[in-house]
Amino acid sequence: MRAFEYVVARDSAQAMALLAEHGSSVKILAGGTDLLVELKSASHGPQVIVDISRAEDMKKISLTGEGLSIGALATHSEIMDSQLIRDMFPALVDAAHTIGAVQTRNLGTLGGNLVTCVPSMDSGPTLIALEALVTIAGAEGRRQMPLTDFFVGPRKTILKPTELLVDIIIPKKNLGKPVHFLKSGLRKGQALALVNVAASLWVDKNTFLEPRIALGAVAPVVMRATQAEAYLAGRAVTPEAMMEAGRIAAGEARPITDFRASAEYRRDLIAVLTKRALENAVLLAQAKLKGVKK
Numbered sequence: 001m002r003a004f005e006y007v008v009a010r011d012s013a014q015a016m017a018l019l020a021e022h023g024s025s026v027k028i029l030a031g032g033t034d035l036l037v038e039l040k041s042a043s044h045g046p047q048v049i050v051d052i053s054r055a056e057d058m059k060k061i062s063l064t065g066e067g068l069s070i071g072a073l074a075t076h077s078e079i080m081d082s083q084l085i086r087d088m089f090p091a092l093v094d095a096a097h098t099i100g101a102v103q104t105r106n107l108g109t110l111g112g113n114l115v116t117c118v119p120s121m122d123s124g125p126t127l128i129a130l131e132a133l134v135t136i137a138g139a140e141g142r143r144q145m146p147l148t149d150f151f152v153g154p155r156k157t158i159l160k161p162t163e164l165l166v167d168i169i170i171p172k173k174n175l176g177k178p179v180h181f182l183k184s185g186l187r188k189g190q191a192l193a194l195v196n197v198a199a200s201l202w203v204d205k206n207t208f209l210e211p212r213i214a215l216g217a218v219a220p221v222v223m224r225a226t227q228a229e230a231y232l233a234g235r236a237v238t239p240e241a242m243m244e245a246g247r248i249a250a251g252e253a254r255p256i257t258d259f260r261a262s263a264e265y266r267r268d269l270i271a272v273l274t275k276r277a278l279e280n281a282v283l284l285a286q287a288k289l290k291g292v293k294k
């Protein structure tokens with residue numbers, strides 16, 4: 001690893017000042033679970049590392065006027081422990097639980113997971129199925145955008161080196177929306193996803209309302225299966241419809257063959273996992289209709 005200067009930011013304002021001071025030679029450190037691995041093998045690294053891991057104002061998980069705000073520095077363990085998230089979106093807890101082992105979840109942050117932007121990231125699908133927004137802070141101030149626009153390609157986001165991902169917001173209209181996450185890897189623990197899927201929806205009079213399906217590890221970035229969503233919207237809730245949506249989702253994904261699995265196997269997984277995620281989201285939605293807590 002090459003030598004670098006190390007500075008600590010005590011809050012997001014100081015982090016912004018340090019990023020502006022050091023320009024493009026700077027790199028942000030949150031939990032370090034991705035960055036340190038990268039730095040060990042990089043031929044040339046940053047001159048300055050700004051450690052934001054102690055910036056308390058970026059760790060908050062709270063309800064705001066906009067929706068559920070999750071600070072970019074919330075760790076996967078903190079997401080699993082948050083009563084607010086457990087009550088509102090157990091699928092986010094399920095997704096966090098599949099990330100690495102306890103040590104990785106204690107250090108790794110939601111923001112770091114999204115910024116690293118590997119197609120198999122486990123926090124992406126549920127957030128995309130819930131139409132999450134991200135807040136970015138830069139020299140020109142703050143801006144918000146859908147998470148889908150934040151991802152540009154494998155390991156590439158829209159962030160500039162001097163910009164900070166501040167928080168992730170699940171919009172008010174989707175608070176409490178039934179959502180289910182599923183992941184398939186080569187083994188249960190400590191494995192990257194071969195495919196991960198999240199489905200969110202409402203059900204009214206046995207009809208699908210606002211179905212959203214997000215797929216990970218099957219395209220350059222986490223993607224929405226918009227054709228499958230369009231097929232389901234307004235359609236009667238039947239096992240056949242969910243099976244067909246899975247088939248359509250498998251068709252619109254762009255999986256690759258690599259040492260973990262073939263593209264064909266991944267397509268089969270997409271069809272099966274999408275159907276199962278939809279079935280589980282429907283059960284949650286129906287229970288909500290009846291006023292039963294699931």
Ligand SMILES: Cc1cc2nc3c(=O)[nH]c(=O)nc-3n(C[C@H](O)[C@H](O)[C@H](O)COP(=O)(O)OP(=O)(O)OC[C@H]3O[C@@H](n4cnc5c(N)ncnc54)[C@H](O)[C@@H]3O)c2cc1C
Pocket residue numbers: 027028029030031032033034035036037072073098099100101104107108109110111112113114115116120121122123159163164165166190191192193
């Ligand atoms: C053993 C092991 C197992 C793992 N298993 C999984 C798994 O199963 N599923 C999975 O999805 N991931 C997995 N990961 C990946 C990793 O743990 C996550 O991506 C983690 O959430 C990264 O967060 P971090 O805080 O450690 O990021 P860091 O390593 O600190 O940073 C990652 C990148 O994001 C940038 N960054 C971080 N925070 C911000 C911010 N707020 N604003 C702007 N830029 C920022 C950094 O500059 C860096 O480029 C695993 C990692 C390890 C080491």
